[in-house]
Structures are given as C-alpha cells and as structure tokens.
Amino acid sequence: MNSKKKRLTILLPAGRLPLPVMAKAHELAQRFGLEVYLSTAQNMRLMGLDDAQLEQARAELAPLGVEFKGPGKFPIPQVCIGSRDCSAGVQDPEELSRRLLAHFQGRGPFKPKVKIAISGCPLCCPGVKTTDIGVMGSKQGYDIYVGGKGGANPVVGRRIARGAPADQVISTIEALIAYHDRKTPKKQRMVRLLAEPDFPFAEV
Ligand code: SF4
Structure with missing residues (x-):
C-alpha cells in the first residue's frame, strides 16, 4: 500500500471561497490533521492526506459542487x-x-x-x-x-x-x-x- 501523503486541490473560480466549502475544508483539516494551502493559482489545497482520507475528502466535498484539479480541465483564469x-x-x-x-x-x-x-x-x-x-x-x-x-x-x-x-x-x-x-x-x-x-x- 502506498503510504506517501497526498494532496487534494479544490478549484476556486476567481479565488472565491464559498462558505460551505470553507466550513467543510476546515472540518476535514481538523479531523485528519491537514494543512490548508492557498495556492498562487488561487485554489485551495488540503495537504497531508492518506489514500483513504483522500477518497473520503473527495466524497464529502463533491456534493458541495466543487471541482478538483485534474488533467484536461479548462484553465480557470x-x-x-x-x-x-x-x-x-x-x-x-x-x-x-x-x-x-x-x-x-x-x-x-x-x-x-x-x-x-x-x-x-x-x-x-x-x-x-x-x-x-x-x-x-x-x-x-x-x-x-x-x-x-x-x-x-x-x-x-x-x-x-x-x-x-x-x-x-x-x-x-x-x-x-x-x-x-x-x-x-x-x-x-x-x-x-x-x-x-x-x-x-x-x-x-
Ligand atoms: S490590476 Fe488594477 S484593478 Fe486589479 S488589483 Fe491591481 S490595481 Fe486593482
């Protein structure tokens, strides 16, 4: 099993951070002991996830309508x-x-x-x-x-x-x-x- 820590980048169009996303990120960071990084590309990154936590964080954030960084996406200005x-x-x-x-x-x-x-x-x-x-x-x-x-x-x-x-x-x-x-x-x-x-x- 790969034990290297992972990251999850939440795309934030125009750098706007919806309050429900902020609240969920805060809760996940507290629960899993994560760092929260606001990237130079105006996105929010959760850092320090293991594989199971990564999947859990995705599953809990997706219903809020967020998109995650990944290949093939249109470049958010x-x-x-x-x-x-x-x-x-x-x-x-x-x-x-x-x-x-x-x-x-x-x-x-x-x-x-x-x-x-x-x-x-x-x-x-x-x-x-x-x-x-x-x-x-x-x-x-x-x-x-x-x-x-x-x-x-x-x-x-x-x-x-x-x-x-x-x-x-x-x-x-x-x-x-x-x-x-x-x-x-x-x-x-x-x-x-x-x-x-x-x-x-x-x-x-
Ligand atoms: S580019 Fe102009 S409008 Fe935008 S933050 Fe800088 S000074 Fe303000």
Whole structure:
C-alpha cells in the first residue's frame, strides 16, 4: 500500500471561497490533521492526506459542487478583485471569468499548459503580461496578450487586441485554445506558437 501523503486541490473560480466549502475544508483539516494551502493559482489545497482520507475528502466535498484539479480541465483564469473592490479597477475580472467558464463548460479535454489571467486595470496585478493568455482591463475594454510566461526566463506576451469588448475576448480565447489544441501533441506553452507562420493574430 502506498503510504506517501497526498494532496487534494479544490478549484476556486476567481479565488472565491464559498462558505460551505470553507466550513467543510476546515472540518476535514481538523479531523485528519491537514494543512490548508492557498495556492498562487488561487485554489485551495488540503495537504497531508492518506489514500483513504483522500477518497473520503473527495466524497464529502463533491456534493458541495466543487471541482478538483485534474488533467484536461479548462484553465480557470487567475484574476484580481478589479472594480468590485479596488480603487484602480475599471473592469470586473470575476464577471468575465464567470462568462468564460460558462462558455467552455462541458467542453474539453484541454491540453496543458495554457494559463489565463485577467486584470481589472492596466497595473496587471494577476500577471497578465507574463501569462499564456492575458486579458488586461482598461477604460476602453480589454487588451489581450498572448505568449507571455513567467519562470526563470520570463517573456512579455504579444498584444493582439486593444479595447476589446467581453464578447470579443471570449471569441479570441476560443480561437487561441483551438489553435493551441491543433498545434500541440501533448502540452506546450503558447509562447512556442508565436513564431508559427499561420498564427491567427497579428501584434497590434
Ligand atoms: S490590476 Fe488594477 S484593478 Fe486589479 S488589483 Fe491591481 S490595481 Fe486593482
């Protein structure tokens, strides 16, 4: 039997933590002596589970409607609080994130390793310009960046749209995800596709 401790990552769209999920996670953590980690991707991770506890935690959390991290899932956007609660915010990233998730609901599987970030203003707190698909709020709408990445050798993404309305953001992301899927055998970052001759968007 594998005795190595496991982890369970609960996906939290837009970093929102529903109170029933928080209460259940708290109760599980107390019962099983777990650590609770809020990840840089805005998800919540329960750490220190054995195999039986992992299955039990999944079984008790699933009825609350939570989704767990796993292969093939649509990349939940990393967002800031935006105009809802930031004095600099001019757009609401949570609202756009919700529309995106609804648009891609039930589709997939999606190939890794595409990440998405949405900011509520040009200060780009969620790392919009160093994410595979970055959506930057401005007074005019949204600017869209593609091919950014962080890590040891960070790259600033290429801007492919300015002042776009939400509908255009969604259709552009759909086109980018479809292109990535077509061009990706297993997994890759968007930055590797920017030099392709048929890349569907020019720099603006
Ligand atoms: S990106 Fe702008 S709106 Fe979002 S948290 Fe930073 S300053 Fe506020």
